[in-house]
Amino acid sequence: MATTEPNWRRVDLISLADHHHIDPDDYCSYAREYISGGGYKASETNNLVSNFKKEPSKRGTYQWKYKIQAIDRFADELARAFEPDESYNVCAIPPSKVVGDPEYDSRFEDLFWRLRLIRPKIRICNAITRAYSVEAAHARASRPTIDEVYQSLRWDTEYDDLDYLILIDDVLTAGTSFKACERLIREHLPHVDFVAGLFWARRVFPNGTTP
Numbered sequence: 212m213a214t215t216e217p218n219w220r221r222v223d224l225i226s227l228a229d230h231h232h233i234d235p236d237d238y239c240s241y242a243r244e245y246i247s248g249g250g251y252k253a254s255e256t257n258n259l260v261s262n263f264k265k266e267p268s269k270r271g272t273y274q275w276k277y278k279i280q281a282i283d284r285f286a287d288e289l290a291r292a293f294e295p296d297e298s299y300n301v302c303a304i305p306p307s308k309v310v311g312d313p314e315y316d317s318r319f320e321d322l323f324w325r326l327r328l329i330r331p332k333i334r335i336c337n338a339i340t341r342a343y344s345v346e347a348a349h350a351r352a353s354r355p356t357i358d359e360v361y362q363s364l365r366w367d368t369e370y371d372d373l374d375y376l377i378l379i380d381d382v383l384t385a386g387t388s389f390k391a392c393e394r395l396i397r398e399h400l401p402h403v404d405f406v407a408g409l410f411w412a413r414r415v416f417p418n419g420t421t422p
Contacts (some may be wrong), residue, residue: 217242232386
């Protein structure tokens with residue numbers, strides 16, 4: 212597979228059709244494009260995302276090194292979205308499983324550990340977590356609604372002093388989780404000035420297909 216360099220850019224009016232929950236005034240940026248339905252062989256990005264999401268049951272197998280490599284790559288590319296001498300509040304859009312669940316994946320903790328080595332002024336805010344485990348969106352027969360995702364989220368009041376927050380996730384699909392997290396943030400931080408999303412990749416559809 213050809214190696215590509217990330218190019219961080221904002222989801223624009225043309226791209227919005229692929230992410231129907233995202234509004235024109237939402238500030239969501241991405242570095243890559245993930246081909247929907249293409250599988251890990253479809254592109255370098257598909258392969259990286261597939262390895263980043265590799266399930267915890269693969270720990271200890273030869274496949275695990277590819278997950279570590281993907282985490283390192285994501286951290287290196289994510290660091291380019293931040294100015295070296297500036298501080299930022301960042302929070303992961305939480306994965307589907309709670310800590311302690313056998314299927315819980317610590318990929319975002321591992322990502323942030325690596326990111327802090329590169330951008331030490333970044334503040335990692337564990338402000339949003341799952342209140343309970345849910346089925347992964349891609350495994351469901353139908354995609355969850357914003358309300359369903361919102362109901363599964365929990366806010367940590369330790370972070371009630373924030374005046375902005377940058378949400379991090381691997382792939383922007385419909386934007387459901389982003390909007391659910393944004394609702395939770397604005398509910399607890401009515402004074403908040405800025406909520407943004409940084410996604411390693413955005414979902415695109417091959418051959419002119421649509422969601």
